[in-house]
Amino acid sequence: MSDVVVIGGGVAGLAAAGELARHGFAVTLLEARDRLGGRILTLRPKGWRAPVAAGAEFLHTGNDAIWKLLRKHRIQTKPASACHWFSTSRGIEPIDDITKQIEGVTAKIRPRRMQGWSFADFMSGAAADFSSEDRALATEFVEGFQAAIPEKMSAVALQGETLDTTEQFVLPRGYDRVTAALAADARKAGVKIVLRSPVKEVAWKKGRVTVRAGTTIITARAVVVALPLGVLAAARSERGAVRFEPRLREKEKVIAGMEVGHVIRVTLRFERRRWTGILPRVLKRRGGFGFVHSRIDGVPTWWALSGRPVLTGWVGGPSARQLIGRSRCGIREKALGSLAKILDVATTTLSGAVADFATHNWSRDPFSRGAYSYIAVGGENCSEQLRQPVNATLFFAGEATADGEETGTVHGAPTSGLRAAGEIRAALRKRGSRKRNRRSA
Ligand SMILES: Cc1cc2nc3c(=O)[nH]c(=O)nc-3n(C[C@H](O)[C@H](O)[C@H](O)COP(=O)(O)OP(=O)(O)OC[C@H]3O[C@@H](n4cnc5c(N)ncnc54)[C@H](O)[C@@H]3O)c2cc1C
Structure with missing residues (x-):
């Protein structure tokens, strides 16, 4: 049994998984595609001589987590033209x-x-x-x-x-250097990464989740849902969509108030x-x-x-x-x-x-279903509501759960993953100490 399953191998999921593993949790990350990085997609077609960004291309300042990662892995950046x-x-x-x-x-x-x-x-x-x-x-x-x-x-x-x-x-050697750096850190910390594993169902009760992805079934004490908003909003029968049993009616209402x-x-x-x-x-x-x-x-x-x-x-x-x-x-x-x-x-x-x-058509891609989220009328608090954990068992990360201006960005995504990892550490520690207290009583 894993301690935590992370669903989604974009930068949010990778950051959450790595951080949890560094704190001693047994973590499995399930990714639907045959690659990591989600909406960071760097193509290297023959004859182009340089990487081509098909998803994110620009990096913005003002977020320490991502710049720390770039410095640690010596990832080269270059100011974009201001012309x-x-x-x-x-x-x-x-x-x-x-x-x-x-x-x-x-x-x-x-x-x-x-x-x-x-x-x-x-x-x-x-x-x-x-x-x-x-x-x-x-x-x-x-x-x-x-x-x-x-x-x-x-x-x-x-x-x-x-x-x-x-x-x-911009990252002249390709934005996927960021994905590779996060993945290397996560693997080094012991995260088990499983590709080609679209999750279809999360059955849960307090303190226990069973995650199904084809024939792979994993049980854990908690799950990090690091999926794009478009996937969370998809009808339960659609490709890529994840069914929660029991349903998350409150989250469904929040998601309905958000826009991709x-x-x-x-x-x-x-x-x-x-x-x-x-x-x-x-x-x-x-x-x-x-x-x-x-x-x-x-x-x-x-x-x-x-x-x-x-x-x-x-x-x-x-x-x-x-x-x-x-x-x-x-x-x-x-x-x-x-x-x-x-x-x-x-x-x-x-x-x-x-x-x-x-x-790359991100809107027709079943594992993204759109480009990135924006704040809808009346939905100013939705990101905050979406990221609230459920019963100290289901935790949420991803650009749509990021804070204010960081919604919809690359740098907002790993920060949301680190935040979700912090919530899990606090929740599981508390649960562990309650169990210990019961045993000693
Ligand atoms: C064309 C485009 C340009 C962009 N440009 C910029 C930019 O210049 N600067 C910037 O800051 N941001 C940009 N963005 C936004 C940025 O790419 C995203 O905000 C960020 O990459 C999101 O990371 P994430 O981890 O939250 O989600 P994702 O990267 O989408 O990761 C989610 C992961 O979940 C996986 N998944 C989906 N369904 C399932 C399932 N059922 N089971 C298991 N796994 C599943 C997906 O395959 C994916 O790997 C751009 C986005 C697009 C589409």
């Missing part, structure tokens, strides 16, 4: 301070007065206060960066929020000799390509950070939802159409210059 452009009918122009423009809008959100307002409510209420440009940029931030639907996202949760353009880093954002992200590799020909001259000067924003239908935001002939396209929120049902080819076609307009070249020219294409 932002806007593509209009006049051409591509620099945006001087996109951060301030967005903040100028979100700073006007008044949490006390605007309880129960969505971002869309706030925007229609404050229509006269902002220029149409500032309104559009703030809406694009909510849809693109938060991956949210403005009518569903809590206005209060956006108070003072903006893009992080200066304290944003959707994103489509594509990466194009260009033939080197055609690459310079398709880039507008302006993007070769000043700070380089960096990030190019636009209001073009399909995939409106693009960036190039490596100096290689590689471009990443991004669309989030309502526009991403329109694309998630498309085939890989359909997504490629839409992305090329958008980029051709932004660069002002013919789609056929662009298409002829593309050597390869990479994407």
Whole structure:
């Protein structure tokens, strides 16, 4: 019998498992896929010369746990470009301070007065206060960066929020170095990691869980549920979903009040000799390509950070939802159409210059069912409610259980795992000492 079963081998589950094992618990981690890392997915396709992020790409400052891990494992980071452009009918122009423009809008959100307002409510209420440009940029931030639907996202949760353009880093050797570091630490501490094991059922009573994943059945004193919100919200019969017996009715209500954002992200590799020909001259000067924003239908935001002939396209929120049902080819076609307009070249020219294409549809992936969570109207306390342990036996980790601004991020996920591990240590120690007390009485 294990002391603890951890369900989910993303960075949250790995951090929880490693921490518990370092404190002497016997831990088994069950992961559905044939790899660890969940929404951190680094591809290394032939001919690309550098890793390609299909999931998380950026790392933000302000979280000690992840930076401690990076230092310990000597994982190289590099500041991401802070250069932002806007593509209009006049051409591509620099945006001087996109951060301030967005903040100028979100700073006007008044949490006390605007309880129960969505971002869309706030925007229609404050229509006269902002220029149409500032309104559009703030809406694009909510849809693109938060991956949210403005009518569903809590206005209060956006108070003072903006893009992080200066304290944003990339991992040139691949984000999966973070996964590998956490996995190495966990294994070294004695965690048993079992891949290809989608958990289907957790039968539980106080102090005992039985976890079923195909023919694997594990009993333990506690479980850490480190699953994506999309998986927790899936109907019990759907692939990837986990049935709790008895049902967790209170948690089901909390989950129903939370939202998963959707994103489509594509990466194009260009033939080197055609690459310079398709880039507008302006993007070769000043700070380089960096990030190019636009209001073009399909995939409106693009960036190039490596100096290689590689471009990443991004669309989030309502526009991403329109694309998630498309085939890989359909997504490629839409992305090329958008980029051709932004660069002002013919789609056929662009298409002829593309050597390869990479994407991953996180919304159709049964083990993620969306990109990352955002805070819904009225759901400001949901992350906190979701992370509350049940009967000192079921514990919860994962980005959707993270604190405030850390919701939906990589750095929030391992922190939530460490928090869940701390809760288990306290609960099992207490239970152990009660047993000892009973024995001695
Ligand atoms: C396209 C995209 C871009 C992103 N960009 C960034 C970024 O730049 N910066 C940033 O900070 N964040 C970014 N994020 C968000 C970030 O990737 C996540 O917040 C973080 O990786 C979540 O970690 P987690 O451990 O909570 O969940 P996951 O990584 O999703 O881990 C959960 C694990 O549970 C497994 N699982 C699912 N169902 C079962 C089951 N039934 N049984 C067993 N295992 C199961 C999954 O396979 C997965 O491995 C991005 C996400 C996406 C999708």
